[in-house]
Amino acid sequence: MREEVKRILGIAIPLIIICIISGAALTATYGLTEERIEAVEQQKINESLSTIFLGASFTEMDDYYIATVSGEEIGYAFIAEGTGYGGTIRTMVGMYPNGTISGVSIISQSETPGLGTRIAEPDFTNQFSGKRIEGVRLRRDGGVIDAITGATISSRAITDIVRERAEVVMNETR
Amino acid sequence: MKLDELTKGVFKQNPIFYLVLGLCPTLAVSTRVDNALGMSLGVFFVLVCSNVIISLFKHRIPPQVRIPCFIVIIASFVTIVDLFMHGYAPELHERLGIYLPLIVVNCIxxxxxxAFASKKSVFDSFLDAVGMSIGFMLAIVGIALCRETLSSGKIAIFDYTIVPTFTQSPSVMMTLPPGAFLTIAVIMAMIKYKAIRKEGR
Structure with missing residues (x-):
């Protein structure tokens, strides 16, 4: 019996020690990089905010931003995310109070390189500017957005993500 | 012969073309040369560190649980690379995406x-890791060169244009998985052809 316990501990203890050391090393690395990673993520958000409302300043609300130009409220910005073809698509969306999209910018996506990744190109995202949220669907689904050839699923995903989130924010801000 | 441990990974036992290991990241990340370079860098760090650490502790790791021990050690180094790249090379981190954490399951x-570090000396394991990483880098960058040229009609490494645009109608297929399989198959066939010719058959 004692022999058996000894044998099992002899196997288990080295593994436990390795796990503890690894855990400690990862905690240390996380602590070292945490601030930096947060800054990187925040910068991505700031960059996309400034592309959809040029020259505006932003006040953060619960789950959206209010864009103001010299004290006057001009619209709302919010993050819309959902599942695309290859993973999560995260977008920053700007919307005027009347329900018109001011602009869409992709924060992160992992679509198929060369096909789905073209949703991040201005040729595609510029289509959203000035469209009513009801119209943010692909043309074949009765909307006004042209899909990217060969990337219908990615194109449809982003229109759905933007429209659904925009409707929610529209209701919240009303 | 010490140098042999280094050079075998580059040519004679090239991980991609001879051992045919680590094909998943090779297929996925060889769409662009700069992605391939970033991936190679990650693999280099993880492979060298894990090989050295595992070789150092090879007598302390019980054989019954060696695979879990290896994986914990490898996964830790991968997470370290992932965190640092996220903080200091966010653009590359973004483009490598899920394939960066997946270095954990890179069979190389x-x-x-x-096959090596758990049996050989620390220094030999270090040489082996460096050689294998260089072999991996040569292979994946070579494949990426073919694919990026054919799929985008130009090559730009970190915004420096290496090959200017030479066609307006590149082949989209080369950026998709079939393009990767085709490229690997053609290169592998050429290597085998040369080897057979050398044997005088």
Missing amino acids: ILGRAE
């Missing part, structure tokens, strides 16, 4: 730990 790394 576990393969070298199991």
Whole structure:
């Protein structure tokens, strides 16, 4: 019996020690990089905010931003995310109070390189500017957005993500 | 012969073309040359560190649980790379995406730990890891060169244009998985052809 316990501990203890050391090393690395990673993520958000409302300043609300130009409220910005073809698509969306999209910018996506990744190109995202949220669907689904050839699923995903989130924010801000 | 441990990974036992290990990241990330370079860098760090650490502790790791031990060690180094790249090279981190954390399951790394580092001396394991990483880099960058040229009609590494645009109608297929399989197959066939010719057959 004692022999058996000894044998099992002899196997288990080295593994436990390795796990503890690894855990400690990862905690240390996380602590070292945490601030930096947060800054990187925040910068991505700031960059996309400034592309959809040029020259505006932003006040953060619960789950959206209010864009103001010299004290006057001009619209709302919010993050819309959902599942695309290859993973999560995260977008920053700007919307005027009347329900018109001011602009869409992709924060992160992992679509198929060369096909789905073209949703991040201005040729595609510029289509959203000035469209009513009801119209943010692909043309074949009765909307006004042209899909990217060969990337219908990615194109449809982003229109759905933007429209659904925009409707929610529209209701919240009303 | 020490140098042999280094050079074997580059040519004679090239992980991609001879051992045919680590094909998943090779297929996925060889769409662009700069992605391939970033991936190679990650693999280099993880492979060298894990090989050295595993070789250092090879007598302390019980054989019954060696695979879990290897994986914990490898996964830790991968997470370290992932965190640092996220903080200091966010653009590259973004483009490598899910394939960066997936270095954990890159068969080259576990393969070298199991087949080499757990048996040989620390220094030999270090040389082996460096050689294998260089071999991996040559292979994946070579494949990426073919694919990026054919799929985008130009090559730009970190915004420096290496090959200017030479066609307006590149082949989209080369950026998709079939393009990767085709490229690997053609290169592998050429290597085998040369080897057979050398034998005088």
